[in-house]
Amino acid sequence: MPIKVLMPALSPTMTEGKLAKWVVKEGDTVDSGDVMAEIETDKATMEVEAVDEGVIGKILVAEGTDNVAVNEVIALLLEDGEDESALDGADTSSDATPAAAPTEKEKPAAAAEEKSAPAEEAPAPKASPATASSGGDRIFASPLARRIAGQEGLDLAKISGSGPKGRIVKRDVEEAIKSGSAKAGADAPAKTDKADAPAAAPVAPAGIDAGMLELLPDYEEIPNSGMRKTIAKRLTAAARDIPHFNVSADIEMDALLAMRKELNSREGADYKISVNDFIIKAVAIALKRQPDCNVAYTDDAILKFDRVDMAMAVAIDGGLITPIIKDAGSKGLATISAEAKELAGKAREGKLQPHEYQGGTFSISNLGMFGVKSFNSIINSPQGGILSVGGAEQRPVVKDGALAIASIMSLTLAVDHRCIDGGTAAGLMKELTGILEDPLQLML
Numbered sequence: 001m002p003i004k005v006l007m008p009a010l011s012p013t014m015t016e017g018k019l020a021k022w023v024v025k026e027g028d029t030v031d032s033g034d035v036m037a038e039i040e041t042d043k044a045t046m047e048v049e050a051v052d053e054g055v056i057g058k059i060l061v062a063e064g065t066d067n068v069a070v071n072e073v074i075a076l077l078l079e080d081g082e083d084e085s086a087l088d089g090a091d092t093s094s095d096a097t098p099a100a101a102p103t104e105k106e107k108p109a110a111a112a113e114e115k116s117a118p119a120e121e122a123p124a125p126k127a128s129p130a131t132a133s134s135g136g137d138r139i140f141a142s143p144l145a146r147r148i149a150g151q152e153g154l155d156l157a158k159i160s161g162s163g164p165k166g167r168i169v170k171r172d173v174e175e176a177i178k179s180g181s182a183k184a185g186a187d188a189p190a191k192t193d194k195a196d197a198p199a200a201a202p203v204a205p206a207g208i209d210a211g212m213l214e215l216l217p218d219y220e221e222i223p224n225s226g227m228r229k230t231i232a233k234r235l236t237a238a239a240r241d242i243p244h245f246n247v248s249a250d251i252e253m254d255a256l257l258a259m260r261k262e263l264n265s266r267e268g269a270d271y272k273i274s275v276n277d278f279i280i281k282a283v284a285i286a287l288k289r290q291p292d293c294n295v296a297y298t299d300d301a302i303l304k305f306d307r308v309d310m311a312m313a314v315a316i317d318g319g320l321i322t323p324i325i326k327d328a329g330s331k332g333l334a335t336i337s338a339e340a341k342e343l344a345g346k347a348r349e350g351k352l353q354p355h356e357y358q359g360g361t362f363s364i365s366n367l368g369m370f371g372v373k374s375f376n377s378i379i380n381s382p383q384g385g386i387l388s389v390g391g392a393e394q395r396p397v398v399k400d401g402a403l404a405i406a407s408i409m410s411l412t413l414a415v416d417h418r419c420i421d422g423g424t425a426a427g428l429m430k431e432l433t434g435i436l437e438d439p440l441q442l443m444l
Contacts, residue, residue, distance in 0.1 A: 002082065002090045003052050005075040007061075007068045010039060010046050011354040015070055017041050018226070022063045028056045030077070037063075037074070042226035043321055043357055045350035054079050057087050060144050069167070072142055092144055093169040141168035148173045153183060227319040238381045243417040246376055247425045249433055253392045253407045256439040263333070276312070276366050277337040279389055281442055284308040284329035286431040287362060293428040294361050295384045297419035311360030311380060312340060314347045321347050322380060324360045333442065364389060374410040385415040385425070387432075409436075 007017065018040040024030060030050040037048045054077040061074040068074065073092045078084075139156045141149070145168045149156050152173070159176045161168035224232070256278055263273055287294040287308045296303045308329045311322035323343035325336060346352045363380045368391030377388045390410040397406045411432070415425045435441045 002057055002076040002078055002086055003054060004073045004092070005036070005050075005077055007070050007072040007074050008039065008048055009070045010041050010048075011043070011358065014041050016067050016226075017070075018066045019061050019063055019068050019074060020045055022059060023047075024056050026056050026059055030054065030056065040226070040350070042230040043354075044347075044352045046353070050077075052077055052079075054082075057082075057084060058090075060092055069142070073144075093142070093163065093171050139168065140166065142170065144170050145173045149176075152177055155183070225318050227321075231319050234381065235378050238378050242379050242381060244376075244379060244414050245417050245422070245425070247413045247415070247422075247429050248374065249411050249429050251409045251411060251433055251436045252397070253409050253436065256436055257392070257407055259439045271334040271337050273333050273337045274340075275368070275392065276364070276389070277333055277340060278436070278439065278442065279366070279387075280310050280312065280325060280328055280336050280340065280364060281331075281333055282432055282435040282439075283362065283364060283387055284310055285435055285441065286428055288329050289431045290424065290428040292424045293385055293415065293420055295419050296361070296382045297384065297416055298382075302419045305361045307361075309359055309361045311357075311363040311383070312343075313363060313365040313377075314344050316348050316350070321352065321357055322360060322363055323347050323352055323357050362386070368392065368409070374412055376412055377414055379414055379416055383416075384419050385413060385428075388412040388414065 007019070010017065019037060020040045021038040023035050023037055030036060031053050032050055034050045035047045036050050036056075038045055039048055056075060057078040058076045059074070060076065061068055061072070076087060076090055076092065078086060140161065141156055141159075142163070146156065148154075148170065149159070149168075154173065154176055156168060158181065159168050159172050160166075162172055163169040253275075256275070260273055260275065260278065263269070264271075291304060294305050294308055296305075307327045310325045310328040312325065313320055313322050323346070325331070325339050325343070328336060331339075343352070343356060346356070360380070360383060362383055363377075363386040365377045365386060366389040367375060368389050370391075372390050373393070374390040375388050377386045379386050388411065390412075392407045392409040394405050395408040397404055397408070399406075411429070413425055413429055
């Protein structure tokens with residue numbers, strides 16, 4: 001019997017992803033550990049390795065397919081001694097895989113269905129006809145079910161799904177073919193290629209009034225990626241639910257810039273330390289001295305962390321991600337610099353692993369390299385704070401009663417007022433100012 005290759009869950013929160021690329025093709029032999037495909041999640045592109053050995057008998061989901069559900073069957077693997085004839089009639093429905101455990105409310109109904117089902121093989125209890133999602137027109141069906149329905153001229157809206165959460169699977173489409181109950185009529189043409197479908201009437205994007213849309217110039221609709229949807233969801237929730245307040249300070253950076261220049265110019269140095277590396281280290285030390293800011297709020301308790309895992313915001317194509325330098329307070333500048341460069345590079349290539357961007361106890365967002373003087377950031381929940389870093393610039397200052405010029409950097413600290421009070425936040429900023437203006441403290 002062919003082995004099912006399933007869409008993997010590459011992170012704890014992943015429910016679907018994009019099958020970006022097949023590294024193998026039908027007929028290829030794979031061993032356990034061989035890379036088979038590349039999967040795009042909402043944060044990164046990750047390689048999927050083969051678990052079993054065999055020959056790729058059939059690829060069921062084409063590369064480039066979006067919204068492939070976790071545990072969906074994406075390919076069939078022929079075992080040793082099997083040939084292509086084993087693919088005939090092979091079960092490719094995703095409902096054969098273990099489903100999520102039912103909730104307490106669902107258990108009684110599930111038990112009743114099991115008692116009423118015949119002991120012999122019989123189709124699973126039919127769910128209600130597949131309904132559209134909140135987007136208004138999406139029907140949940142496996143890619144294979146969609147393909148068969150399109151070939152047979154069936155209207156998916158008329159088919160009841162028996163897969164997880166009412167998803168239409170291959171078995172449902174085959175039963176509809178036998179019964180002839182889902183043939184697309186004149187008023188409901190079968191789904192074909194987009195190029196053959198009649199042009200739909202313009203619809204105003206959600207969130208924009210149709211009347212206002214008529215007053216705007218022509219526009220291009222760029223579909224939201226999974227990453228953009230995740231960013232929108234998380235930041236909307238953070239801005240709405242977390243009571244932010246900000247504390248700002250101007251830092252004199254001349255001593256730190258001089259130290260950076262000296263360190264980077266040392267003969268034989270195999271590092272290139274950036275200002276951001278100094279800030280990561282300085283914030284980690286400041287949080288060690290002011291541990292009441294290295295916290296997270298929960299409804300039952302405030303969590304105070306015993307180490308600083310620093311999340312640094314990195315701009316990537318189509319969004320933002322925050323790779324994490326673990327235990328930043330215990331690492332030297334050269335180590336922090338090397339890790340930051342490696343993580344930022346992997347982030348821009350979409351190669352970060354989940355453990356490299358999930359978690360973190362505090363965040364830093366630096367826009368100074370873009371000439372930004374100062375800005376406010378939204379807290380990266382469930383963390384208690386985030387530091388916004390502007391660019392260093394020469395400004396007039398008063399020293400000992402006389403006018404002078406100094407390199408000044410503006411920092412803005414945003415904290416969650418549920419777990420960090422004003423005096424505590426001010427104490428953190430004071431510690432940070434002292435460290436950055438006297439950078440020899442970084443060596444202690």
